[in-house]
Amino acid sequence: MTVIAEEKPTTGESTPQTLITQYLSTLSYIERLHRLLLDVVKDEFERVRILDITSVQALLLFNIGDKEVTVGELKSRGYYQGSNVSYNLKKLVESGYIKSERCSVDRRTVRLKLTDEGCKIHQIVSDLWQRHVDTIDDNDLMSLGDFERLGQSMHTLERYWTDNIRYIY
Amino acid sequence: MTVIAEEKPTTGESTPQTLITQYLSTLSYIERLHRLLLDVVKDEFERVRILDITSVQALLLFNIGDKEVTVGELKSRGYYQGSNVSYNLKKLVESGYIKSERCSVDRRTVRLKLTDEGCKIHQIVSDLWQRHVDTIDDNDLMSLGDFERLGQSMHTLERYWTDNIRYIY
DNA sequence: TCAATTATTTCAGTATTTTAAACAATAATA
DNA sequence: TATTATTGTTTAAAATACTGAAATAATTGA
Numbered sequence: 001m002t003v004i005a006e007e008k009p010t011t012g013e014s015t016p017q018t019l020i021t022q023y024l025s026t027l028s029y030i031e032r033l034h035r036l037l038l039d040v041v042k043d044e045f046e047r048v049r050i051l052d053i054t055s056v057q058a059l060l061l062f063n064i065g066d067k068e069v070t071v072g073e074l075k076s077r078g079y080y081q082g083s084n085v086s087y088n089l090k091k092l093v094e095s096g097y098i099k100s101e102r103c104s105v106d107r108r109t110v111r112l113k114l115t116d117e118g119c120k121i122h123q124i125v126s127d128l129w130q131r132h133v134d135t136i137d138d139n140d141l142m143s144l145g146d147f148e149r150l151g152q153s154m155h156t157l158e159r160y161w162t163d164n165i166r167y168i169y
Numbered sequence: 170m171t172v173i174a175e176e177k178p179t180t181g182e183s184t185p186q187t188l189i190t191q192y193l194s195t196l197s198y199i200e201r202l203h204r205l206l207l208d209v210v211k212d213e214f215e216r217v218r219i220l221d222i223t224s225v226q227a228l229l230l231f232n233i234g235d236k237e238v239t240v241g242e243l244k245s246r247g248y249y250q251g252s253n254v255s256y257n258l259k260k261l262v263e264s265g266y267i268k269s270e271r272c273s274v275d276r277r278t279v280r281l282k283l284t285d286e287g288c289k290i291h292q293i294v295s296d297l298w299q300r301h302v303d304t305i306d307d308n309d310l311m312s313l314g315d316f317e318r319l320g321q322s323m324h325t326l327e328r329y330w331t332d333n334i335r336y337i338y
Numbered sequence: 339t340c341a342a343t344t345a346t347t348t349c350a351g352t353a354t355t356t357t358a359a360a361c362a363a364t365a366a367t368a
Numbered sequence: 369t370a371t372t373a374t375t376g377t378t379t380a381a382a383a384t385a386c387t388g389a390a391a392t393a394a395t396t397g398a
Binding site: 017018019020022023024025026027028029030031032033034035036037039040043059078081129130132133135136137141142144146147148149150151153154155156157158160161162164165 | 186298
């Protein structure tokens with residue numbers, strides 16, 4: 001009796017696709033995509049000759065948009081990932097992209113809003129993403145369903161990782 | 170005659186799922202997952218009381234593994250995303266995690282290898298990922314197919330973004 | 339009123355990026 | 369073969385960015 005091996009499905013060729021190889025590949029993608037995302041934004045601002053802003057700051061301005069938020073919300077809403085918001089905030093206020101004023105109700109909090117210049121930055125980023133989506137759509141690179149599945153998987157990873165970090169901080 | 174509106178499909182409730190909302194959501198995930206990935210690694214090394222290494226450095230050591238690479242390859246193979254490899258490299262050599270020696274064939278290049286201590290770091294990270302995969306598998310969080318689709322989507326994004334950065338650098 | 343909590347800032351130390359220059363080995367060309 | 373260009377890497381200084389802890393200040397709740 002001949003046992004038919006099931007272990008090595010011929011997925012085209014190359015390395016066998018296992019959970020671990022796929023997982024490691026995913027981790028690499030996350031690193032590269034993150035870097036690339038910043039590069040794409042940086043590149044766009046060089047293109048339009050705005051040089052007094054970093055990718056991180058531009059994305060922060062984009063995230064704020066037309067909303068009025070407090071410093072704390074920048075972190076809690078995930079608009080800013082770093083540990084010390086004040087640092088980049090100070091720069092953005094100095095460069096005239098954000099205006100801030102103490103809240104009259106709770107005088108501990110500071111309310112932040114984009115200036116007109118800040119809105120311009122927001123618009124540049126917004127247009128960039130819209131162009132991307134248009135191209136992706138026109139060329140059938142990814143469908144809505146693809147994005148939904150992508151979102152689901154990333155959500156799963158996010159939750160798993162969050163749960164696995166010890167609560168020592 | 171009553172026109173039945175088709176614009177707002179009731180996807181459960183919440184915001185309508187369009188390409189642009191999905192795209193923006195994807196960008197946010199990439200930022201958060203990247204940060205979380207570094208946190209997960211950092212957390213693990215705090216857990217095992219190794220404090221002289223950063224997440225970025227640990228991932229670099231993990232990427233090198235048992236391979237022998239040159240400095241340039243660290244960048245070209247995507248093992249290190251930062252701009253100045255020498256900087257972190259110097260640290261890792263100083264901390265005794267990497268040993269380097271001139272290549273005898275092309276004497277310009279330097280061949281890098283993990284020391285025994287470096288291999289320990291590699292193993293810690295390797296074990297961490299294996300535990301993750303085991304949990305993900307045991308709890309049916311994601312299937313091989315999920316990972317394959319995830320990889321495909323991320324690959325599409327990577328290529329699109331790479332192509333869209335001007336070749337000015 | 340006092341302690342606890344929350345929101346934000348400041349600061350010192352550390353890390354990273356950038357830029358430019360230097361250097362040494364190799365490859366290409368005349 | 370001499371020369372030039374290219375490649376791989378290092379160094380060093382300055383500019384910029386980030387981190388964690390402590391400080392400040394307003395608010396809340398007992």
